[in-house]
C-alpha cells in the first residue's frame with residue numbers, strides 16, 4: 001500500500017481542492033495532482049520550496065508557510081493532507097495547527113494524516129542521525145483521540161507499510177540528509193555504524209534493495225469550525 005492509492009480508495013480526488021501541508025519537495029503533491037486534485041503545497045523550508053517551484057507541474061501552487069499559520073483563506077479546501085509532517089510540528093504548536101486546518105477546510109471537508117511508527121527497518125537505520133521515537137510516539141498517542149476533542153469524525157483508519165528502494169547505502173544517506181540537511185551535522189560521526197545497520201536491515205524484493213516504514217493513516221471528516 002502507498003499513501004495516494006489508499007487515500008484515493010476512500011476519497012476520490014478528482015476535482016477536489018487539496019493542500020499538502022509539510023510537502024517537502026512535493027512527491028505527494030505531484031501524486032495528488034496526477035489524480036486530478038487542485039493542489040497547494042505548503043512547506044516551511046525555503047530550499048524545498050524553491051526546488052518544488054522549479055520542478056513540480058505548473059498547476060501545483062507552492063507556498064512557503066507552516067501548519068500553524070496556513071497561507072490560505074477560510075473554508076477554501078476540500079482536503080487537508082499531512083504526510084509524515086505532523087511530528088515535525090512542535091508538540092506545543094500542534095493544536096494551533098489543527099485550528100488552522102479547521103479554519104481552511106470547507107464544512108464536511110476532509111483531514112488526512114499519515115504518520116510513521118517508531119519502528120521498522122527504515123526507522124532502525126535513520127535513527128543513527130535522528131531518533132524520532134518521542135515525536136512519533138506522541139503522534140500515535142494523540143491521533144486516535146483527536147475526534148474526541150475536535151469537531152472531526154473518523155471516517156477511515158489503516159495501518160500499512162511503505163517500501164522504499166535505494167540503489168546503495170550512499171543513495172540512502174543522500175536521500176535522508178536531503179529530507180533534513182541538519183542530519184549532516186551528525187552523519188560523519190555515525191556513518192560507519194549506520195552503513196553496517198543498513199546492510200544488516202536491507203532486504204531484496206523484486207530485484208531491488210528495500211527498507212520498510214510502517215505507518216498509520218487517519219482520515220477525518222471536518223464537522224464544523226474550531
Ligand SMILES: C[S@@+](CC[C@H](N)C(=O)[O-])C[C@H]1O[C@@H](n2cnc3c(N)ncnc32)[C@H](O)[C@@H]1O
Nearest residue numbers: 022023024027044045066067083084085088089
Ligand atoms: C518527513 S518530511 C515529509 C515531506 C513529505 N510530506 C513527504 O512525505 O515526502 C516533513 C516535512 O515537514 C516540514 N515541516 C517541518 N515543520 C513544519 C511546520 N511547522 N509546518 C509545515 N511543514 C513543516 C519539513 O520541512 C519537511 O519537509
